Amino acid sequence: MSPHLSRSKRIHLSLLSVLLAIAFARLHAPIPVFAQTDPLPSWNDGAAKTAIVAFVRTTTDPTSKNFVPPSERIVTFDQDGTLWVEHPMYTQVVYCLDRVPAVVKAKPELANVEPFKTVLTGNLEAIAKLPMSDLEKILGATLTGMSVDQFRSQVKHWIDSARDHRWKRPYTDLTYQPMIEVLNFMRANGYRTYIVTGGGQDFVRVYADKVYGVPPEQVVGTAGGTKFEYGENGEPYLVKDPKLLLNDNNAGKAEGIHLMIGRQPYAAFGNSTGDRQMLEYTKAGKGARLAVLILHDDAAREYAYGPAQGLPETKVGTFTQALYDEAKKDGWVVVSIKNDWKRVFAFDR
Amino acid sequence: MSPHLSRSKRIHLSLLSVLLAIAFARLHAPIPVFAQTDPLPSWNDGAAKTAIVAFVRTTTDPTSKNFVPPSERIVTFDQDGTLWVEHPMYTQVVYCLDRVPAVVKAKPELANVEPFKTVLTGNLEAIAKLPMSDLEKILGATLTGMSVDQFRSQVKHWIDSARDHRWKRPYTDLTYQPMIEVLNFMRANGYRTYIVTGGGQDFVRVYADKVYGVPPEQVVGTAGGTKFEYGENGEPYLVKDPKLLLNDNNAGKAEGIHLMIGRQPYAAFGNSTGDRQMLEYTKAGKGARLAVLILHDDAAREYAYGPAQGLPETKVGTFTQALYDEAKKDGWVVVSIKNDWKRVFAFDR
Numbered sequence: 154m155s156p157h158l159s160r161s162k163r164i165h166l167s168l169l170s171v172l173l174a175i176a177f178a179r180l181h182a183p184i185p186v187f188a189q190t191d192p193l194p195s196w197n198d199g200a201a202k203t204a205i206v207a208f209v210r211t212t213t214d215p216t217s218k219n220f221v222p223p224s225e226r227i228v229t230f231d232q233d234g235t236l237w238v239e240h241p242m243y244t245q246v247v248y249c250l251d252r253v254p255a256v257v258k259a260k261p262e263l264a265n266v267e268p269f270k271t272v273l274t275g276n277l278e279a280i281a282k283l284p285m286s287d288l289e290k291i292l293g294a295t296l297t298g299m300s301v302d303q304f305r306s307q308v309k310h311w312i313d314s315a316r317d318h319r320w321k322r323p324y325t326d327l328t329y330q331p332m333i334e335v336l337n338f339m340r341a342n343g344y345r346t347y348i349v350t351g352g353g354q355d356f357v358r359v360y361a362d363k364v365y366g367v368p369p370e371q372v373v374g375t376a377g378g379t380k381f382e383y384g385e386n387g388e389p390y391l392v393k394d395p396k397l398l399l400n401d402n403n404a405g406k407a408e409g410i411h412l413m414i415g416r417q418p419y420a421a422f423g424n425s426t427g428d429r430q431m432l433e434y435t436k437a438g439k440g441a442r443l444a445v446l447i448l449h450d451d452a453a454r455e456y457a458y459g460p461a462q463g464l465p466e467t468k469v470g471t472f473t474q475a476l477y478d479e480a481k482k483d484g485w486v487v488v489s490i491k492n493d494w495k496r497v498f499a500f501d502r
Numbered sequence: 503m504s505p506h507l508s509r510s511k512r513i514h515l516s517l518l519s520v521l522l523a524i525a526f527a528r529l530h531a532p533i534p535v536f537a538q539t540d541p542l543p544s545w546n547d548g549a550a551k552t553a554i555v556a557f558v559r560t561t562t563d564p565t566s567k568n569f570v571p572p573s574e575r576i577v578t579f580d581q582d583g584t585l586w587v588e589h590p591m592y593t594q595v596v597y598c599l600d601r602v603p604a605v606v607k608a609k610p611e612l613a614n615v616e617p618f619k620t621v622l623t624g625n626l627e628a629i630a631k632l633p634m635s636d637l638e639k640i641l642g643a644t645l646t647g648m649s650v651d652q653f654r655s656q657v658k659h660w661i662d663s664a665r666d667h668r669w670k671r672p673y674t675d676l677t678y679q680p681m682i683e684v685l686n687f688m689r690a691n692g693y694r695t696y697i698v699t700g701g702g703q704d705f706v707r708v709y710a711d712k713v714y715g716v717p718p719e720q721v722v723g724t725a726g727g728t729k730f731e732y733g734e735n736g737e738p739y740l741v742k743d744p745k746l747l748l749n750d751n752n753a754g755k756a757e758g759i760h761l762m763i764g765r766q767p768y769a770a771f772g773n774s775t776g777d778r779q780m781l782e783y784t785k786a787g788k789g790a791r792l793a794v795l796i797l798h799d800d801a802a803r804e805y806a807y808g809p810a811q812g813l814p815e816t817k818v819g820t821f822t823q824a825l826y827d828e829a830k831k832d833g834w835v836v837v838s839i840k841n842d843w844k845r846v847f848a849f850d851r
Contacts, residue, residue, distance in 0.1 A: 368573060376761055390786070398748070407730045407740065408730055411740050416718055430730050434740075437737050437739070
């Protein structure tokens with residue numbers, strides 16, 4: 154760059170340098186967002202918010218002894234009860250029940266066979282009493298046997314059209330706004346966000362990118378096998394098989410993380426005993442690690458269940474007192490929805 | 503930016519703008535590298551090189567009808583025979599045989615039990631005659647039963663110290679330089695490079711990042727289960743289990759891609775019948791897709807085996823004439839090591 158340039162050229166270059174500086178700042182990921190604005194505006198100030206922000210700060214500060222290189226920044230999130238509502242019933246179970254009429258239409262001989270007969274009555278009390286073996290038959294009939302592409306379009310159609318009973322909204326509206334902020338905050342700081350769910354991997358992959366910003370390859374879930382087959386014109390496709398490969402719950406979450414990611418997470422978020430081993434596995438790593446449990450203690454704005462801390466018993470997302478005590482003893486963060494979240498959903502207020 | 507700045511400040515800013523422009527250009531990934539320099543210098547000019555470069559160009563050009571958004575740019579690579587040497591024996595099998603003395607030292611009662619007894623003799627002819635069931639016993643004893651961390655350090659130690667018999671070099675030197683260039687070229691153009699190998703997922707993950715620039719979460723391989731356990735002080739860890747979860751060969755490669763990635767690749771590279779379904783699955787997608795097979799036809803610089811095109815028969819990396827014919831019929835690229843590669847290894851010439 155010569156000093157003999159005309160004045161207008163120099164001005165032009167100076168303006169350019171400003172534009173480039175802005176572009177440079179925007180491109181220079183990860184951008185530390187905590188300094189300028191509140192990265193978690195839907196969280197009340199308190200121990201939980203402070204712990205999350207402090208963890209991100211210390212692990213992304215190159216001068217910190219807890220610094221984590223970007224390639225190792227992995228955080229895992231349970232889905233049901235951690236990223237979106239799981240009561241009164243896991244959303245995927247609602248999907249499976251909703252699919253039964255279509256399954257029976259394709260195979261009319263099932264209309265008089267249990268458990269399909271009971272599900273077709275729509276009698277929720279009777280459906281709730283079906284034994285686990287019957288529920289498994291419904292899952293098998295609605296989640297397997299079709300091609301991967303057919304399944305994807307069936308789920309997509311349902312996700313776009315179904316409404317929950319309490320809020321009369323799409324299920325994907327029932328994601329927790331404070332957790333969406335955590336996902337964004339961690340990604341803005343170079344963390345790769347994984348979902349590690351007991352729900353079906355193929356099911357969650359259909360909407361996870363749009364709803365959570367989590368691409369298919371970062372969804373780890375309960376997974377069945379597929380079978381490679383050829384169509385009429387020799388075109389290959391995959392058919393969903395009933396064989397269970399990964400039961401991504403309890404110890405299966407740690408095992409699934411090893412299988413699918415091959416790295417120990419630096420942070421993990423869950424809400425039930427099904428997440429215990431994932432949190433233990435995360436905390437067992439060296440350096441700063443963050444383990445977070447969401448306690449559902451807000452019946453007014455969402456639901457209240459435990460039975461930790463005297464909350465009502467539940468079979469959906471059980472959070473035992475033993476888990477609560479382990480969390481307190483081992484320095485995990487317990488988030489009270491009632492006290493820690495300013496709002497629960499994006500549509501609140 | 504004001505025009506009233508001193509001359510020295512203006513010069514300073516102009517210099518800054520140049521530096522920022524350079525930084526901007528470097529950060530503005532993906533960088534199209536084909537315009538400036540030859541991205542594949544170890545390839546001879548010819549149909550194979552042209553096809554690879556043209557594929558990358560058309561799928562990354564925003565004005566092309568074949569443009570692929572960065573999030574969908576997935577390319578999969580077989581390892582043995584595609585990224586590194588697989589003859590006369592798969593490297594991981596050499597590892598397993600080399601581990602037998604340590605296994606017997608830990609369990610002396612195995613010294614007089616077959617197949618360990620034969621392996622301990624070091625008689626390669628006798629070892630080569632062991633039936634598959636015996637080989638499986640060796641794989642089981644050397645690849646399972648230890649913690650994930652122990653296995654990682656065992657493999658790392660071997661990878662750092664073992665030497666192959668022909669070139670007297672570390673096995674990781676026996677990667678194909680032309681393929682390293684393809685990996686780099688595709689990554690520079692926004693493709694995420696996955697290894698999809700019949701080899702053990704945990705084995706390949708130990709060195710894949712260092713050797714190929716492929717991180718653990720992008721290695722899909724034959725995978726056994728793990729078991730979550732607690733140590734003496736309550737610390738959790740994972741133990742490698744003999745249960746096979748994914749046999750990542752033949753149809754298992756397409757199934758493994760769905761399980762681990764959840765997206766159909768846009769390009770895939772292989773060298774044997776074990777890669778056929780992966781290539782078919784890749785080509786079955788819409789838009790421009792690239793399927794490449796490496797033909798080992800260069801006994802002087804590497805090895806020659808088929809039996810396609812009259813090359814010698816082999817059980818290690820079989821490339822049948824039927825596969826060759828399918829490739830030619832369906833527009834796959836067949837790479838002749840003899841004719842298409844200027845050099846095979848980085849240490850050549």
